[in-house]
Amino acid sequence: MYVSADMEGIAGIVSRDQLIPGERLYDEGRDLLTDEVNAMVDALVSAGVDEIVVKDAHYAGLNLRLNRLHKAARYCLGPGRGADRFAGLDETFDGAILLGYHARAGTPRAIRDHTMTSLNWQSVSLGEQEVGEIGLDALMFGLTGVPVILVTGDDKACAEAREQLGEAVSTLETKRAHGRHAGVIKAPKAVYDEYPTVVKEAIAARSRLRPYTIPGPYTLTIRYTSTDLVDALYIDSERDSRVDGRTVRYTDVNLSRLLARAL
Numbered sequence: 001m002y003v004s005a006d007m008e009g010i011a012g013i014v015s016r017d018q019l020i021p022g023e024r025l026y027d028e029g030r031d032l033l034t035d036e037v038n039a040m041v042d043a044l045v046s047a048g049v050d051e052i053v054v055k056d057a058h059y060a061g062l063n064l065r066l067n068r069l070h071k072a073a074r075y076c077l078g079p080g081r082g083a084d085r086f087a088g089l090d091e092t093f094d095g096a097i098l099l100g101y102h103a104r105a106g107t108p109r110a111i112r113d114h115t116m117t118s119l120n121w122q123s124v125s126l127g128e129q130e131v132g133e134i135g136l137d138a139l140m141f142g143l144t145g146v147p148v149i150l151v152t153g154d155d156k157a158c159a160e161a162r163e164q165l166g167e168a169v170s171t172l173e174t175k176r177a178h179g180r181h182a183g184v185i186k187a188p189k190a191v192y193d194e195y196p197t198v199v200k201e202a203i204a205a206r207s208r209l210r211p212y213t214i215p216g217p218y219t220l221t222i223r224y225t226s227t228d229l230v231d232a233l234y235i236d237s238e239r240d241s242r243v244d245g246r247t248v249r250y251t252d253v254n255l256s257r258l259l260a261r262a263l
């Protein structure tokens with residue numbers, strides 16, 4: 001099982017201060033992430049999963065408290081961009097889990113809604129549909145033939161996962177968002193207690209899930225937050241075009257090549 005662990009959807013996290021290295025509450029955020037990852041690994045071991053890789057997928061990929069990690073998994077650290085986003089991933093994995101994920105940029109009343117970077121990107125669309133990290137990462141796993149079986153995060157992230165990936169995907173709601181930095185949370189330890197049951201159900205439902213793919217050719221439109229970000233890009237005019245000052249449309253028949261170029 002390949003677990004991609006982001007931080008915004010982790011139980012107990014509602015604020016930017018818990019998410020950014022150097023901020024006042026970042027150490028608390030790291031503790032919460034580490035505890036929830038350990039709960040997930042424990043649940044996977046109990047469900048009989050014999051190989052577990054956890055990718056630290058937030059910020060620069062160096063958020064986990066290393067000396068407190070569950071011994072049954074291996075951990076993938078450091079930043080990973082484009083085709084390297086999920087190091088160690090191959091077609092031998094039976095499933096993927098998106099842990100602590102968040103709703104796409106522009107979602108109302110969702111904790112830390114964004115897509116890849118709230119600093120640089122305003123929105124991302126694949127074809128005509130807006131897409132967030134849940135959809136983009138599910139596609140990355142899908143390209144390798146690995147289905148996403150479980151998504152955890154706030155209520156908006158869970159709803160987005162079911163809408164994007166279909167109702168067969170399992171979800172675990174870690175908190176209910178009331179604003180970008182406000183929510184009603186469950187006690188993190190209560191969330192950890194829910195993992196064994198949810199993980200077993202997700203694994204049992206796996207046969208109903210297919211790796212997530214969409215038919216090509218592909219158009220990915222990224223609206224950046226500022227014109228200088230686009231000025232600095234090299235845009236291959238054969239396949240990609242600058243639609244307006246802040247918007248680039250990337251096109252390709254090959255989805256992995258497109259994602260590697262644009263993300």
Ligand SMILES: [Zn+2]
Pocket residue numbers: 006007008057058059
């Ligand atoms: Zn993140």
